[in-house]
Amino acid sequence: MKLLVTGGAGYIGSVVAAQLVEAGHEVVVLDDLSTGHADAVPSGARFVQGSITDASGVLTGVDGVLHFAARSLVGESVDKPGLYWGHNLGGTLALLDAMRAAGVGRIVFSSTAATYGEPERSPILETDPTRPTNPYGASKLAVDTALTAFAGLYGLAAVSLRYFNVGGAYTAPDGRTYRERHTVETHLIPNVLAVALGGRETVSLFGTDYPTPDGTCVRDYVHVADLARAHLLALNACSPGEHRIYNLGSGTGFSVREVLSVCREVTGHPIPAVELDRRPGDPAVLVASSEKIQRDLGWKPEHPTLKEIVTDAWTALQTP
Numbered sequence: 001m002k003l004l005v006t007g008g009a010g011y012i013g014s015v016v017a018a019q020l021v022e023a024g025h026e027v028v029v030l031d032d033l034s035t036g037h038a039d040a041v042p043s044g045a046r047f048v049q050g051s052i053t054d055a056s057g058v059l060t061g062v063d064g065v066l067h068f069a070a071r072s073l074v075g076e077s078v079d080k081p082g083l084y085w086g087h088n089l090g091g092t093l094a095l096l097d098a099m100r101a102a103g104v105g106r107i108v109f110s111s112t113a114a115t116y117g118e119p120e121r122s123p124i125l126e127t128d129p130t131r132p133t134n135p136y137g138a139s140k141l142a143v144d145t146a147l148t149a150f151a152g153l154y155g156l157a158a159v160s161l162r163y164f165n166v167g168g169a170y171t172a173p174d175g176r177t178y179r180e181r182h183t184v185e186t187h188l189i190p191n192v193l194a195v196a197l198g199g200r201e202t203v204s205l206f207g208t209d210y211p212t213p214d215g216t217c218v219r220d221y222v223h224v225a226d227l228a229r230a231h232l233l234a235l236n237a238c239s240p241g242e243h244r245i246y247n248l249g250s251g252t253g254f255s256v257r258e259v260l261s262v263c264r265e266v267t268g269h270p271i272p273a274v275e276l277d278r279r280p281g282d283p284a285v286l287v288a289s290s291e292k293i294q295r296d297l298g299w300k301p302e303h304p305t306l307k308e309i310v311t312d313a314w315t316a317l318q319t320p
Helices: 011-022 052-058 074-079 081-102 135-154 188-196 224-237 256-267 291-297 306-317
Strands: 002-006 026-031 046-049 064-067 106-112 157-163 165-167 203-206 218-223 243-248 253-255 273-276
Touching (some): 002 011, 002 052, 011 026, 011 224, 026 052, 064 081, 064 224, 074 081, 074 135, 081 106, 081 135, 106 135, 106 224, 135 157, 135 243, 157 224, 165 224, 218 224, 218 306, 224 243, 224 291, 243 291, 253 256, 256 306
Parallel strands (some): 002 064, 026 046, 064 106, 106 157, 165 218, 203 273
16 A cells, blocks of 8 residues: 555654555655654655645555654643644644545544543543543544544544553664654653663652552553554554544553663663652553454554563664
8 A cells, every 4th residue: 555654754653654664565754854853764665844734745646644743742732732732633634634635535543542631440441531631632632533523424434543651662674773762752761761871860750659559650551563563453444434443552550660670670770760749640550451452453562561662772772
């Protein structure tokens, strides 16, 4: 198939683009490089620098879209909600209209667990209430709502994948490695590993009095290679007139202290930590149930352990 990957110069998008190329698809990457990197685009893909609001020029002959282009910083979304509504929702609506005009009827959307907000239970099911607590999560939920409407009105075939925490790195068969390279890094694992690399002096533990076994927040982590593979399965599962939603996670929760401990083990570095007060809005536990996608599409994590995720991320950071 000929496929358009929006945001394909970013962390997850580039891994998905690489796996699509490996699977024999013709891949076009559309990215404005506001947060992505041109050198992250797989060599077998065609790169077009531009916004998703200008996607009409690259949709000719395209069979499906995998949509990763989004603003994704929770704090920034609170400070600049208009930016998030305009880009995440407005940009996606422009993309969907361009797809309709070009006769492209299939899309896999990179959604988020932030659509659930404060969960009522763990693990979280796709049928649980969606009550996002920030503009980032709300804008992504609005896109999910739009996809349901477009599927019902126009026969769009759509799948939304709601991720929790993604980590690790992916090395393609050609030896090329794809890893996290965010200008503003908010994810725990790369921030902890940055201490071992000498880029930071300490790592911050926000809250040590949560009702969890060791007092720190518990989160679900999934390896980026497993996450990417789910997108390929979702692409084939798209059905006209239907919008499916799946959670993606390992199904296992790891606390902040456990992540810190594994990072110390993998790197051999003491990685000093500073205990701070809780951050407002941080739930004690966020763990996904991935039973639905396992049942429907046969997906399951091939790299489920935290040590594998951290080891791959650490190895990639030391690779020139």
